[in-house]
Amino acid sequence: MESASSRDAPDSNRTTQLQPQLQEGESSAPAPLSRYESQKRRDWNTFLQYLRNHKPPLTLARCSGAHVIEFLKYLDQFGKTKVHITGCPYFGHPNPPAPCACPLKQAWGSLDALIGRLRAAYEENGGRPESNPFGAKAVRIYLREVREGQAKARGIPYEKKKRKRPTVTAGNVSVAGSQGVDPSGTSGGVGGGGEDISGGSGSAPPPATATTNSV
Numbered sequence: 001m002e003s004a005s006s007r008d009a010p011d012s013n014r015t016t017q018l019q020p021q022l023q024e025g026e027s028s029a030p031a032p033l034s035r036y037e038s039q040k041r042r043d044w045n046t047f048l049q050y051l052r053n054h055k056p057p058l059t060l061a062r063c064s065g066a067h068v069i070e071f072l073k074y075l076d077q078f079g080k081t082k083v084h085i086t087g088c089p090y091f092g093h094p095n096p097p098a099p100c101a102c103p104l105k106q107a108w109g110s111l112d113a114l115i116g117r118l119r120a121a122y123e124e125n126g127g128r129p130e131s132n133p134f135g136a137k138a139v140r141i142y143l144r145e146v147r148e149g150q151a152k153a154r155g156i157p158y159e160k161k162k163r164k165r166p167t168v169t170a171g172n173v174s175v176a177g178s179q180g181v182d183p184s185g186t187s188g189g190v191g192g193g194g195e196d197i198s199g200g201s202g203s204a205p206p207p208a209t210a211t212t213n214s215v
Contacts, residue, residue: 036117043114044121047071060127065136068118072111072142079106084153094155108147115139 033041050071051058058067082096083105090096119134133139151157 040117040121043117044125047118050074063133065133065138068115068133068136068139069142072106072114075111075114076103076105079104079110081105081107081110081150082154083150091153092155105150108143108150111146112143115143 048060051060051063051067054067081104082100082102084091084093084096084100084102088100088102090098090100090102115134119132122132122134123129129135
């Protein structure tokens with residue numbers, strides 16, 4: 001009996017040694033695609049299907065920026081963003097009080113993100129960066145026109161105000177004071193953060209500046 005148990009012991013040890021190896025093999029399986037990668041793959045397949053259904057059919061090698069713009073206009077029929085026309089009474093109104101008959105289109109932000117994904121997918125699938133139709137100048141101009149047009153129609157500005165952080169240090173303020181420069185007047189010319197900068201530089205009293213100049 002003892003000899004039998006001693007024979008079984010190596011088998012149990014061998015089993016425990018194999019378990020980590022099996023787990024390591026399972027962990028080597030490819031990780032699932034991220035949301036961005038999955039969306040990029042779907043967008044790429046959608047564009048290739050569009051080229052196949054194009055009349056006449058188009059190949060990827062013959063695709064240009066003009067064809068990309070046609071694809072973006074084709075997607076407008078599936079859009080969900082209300083874009084008011086010029087004659088609509090709610091033109092330029094960000095929150096219309098009532099519905100209207102204006103068409104639904106793709107929002108500029110969605111189109112801009114789509115072009116970014118397709119531009120990356122084109123190069124990942126063997127395309128050359130210098131011939132990338134999604135990076136063509138005509139596509140960039142079209143996206144800018146869509147952004148500006150939707151901003152006016154919906155009354156929603158897309159441009160974000162950039163606030164510049166104050167770069168004037170305490171040492172620079174003292175030097176400016178000794179040269180007869182008003183710190184508050186200098187900071188007022190900086191766009192975006194003029195009030196914050198002038199408020200911080202108000203700690204330097206103007207009389208001290210006058211005294212320094214007289215010396």
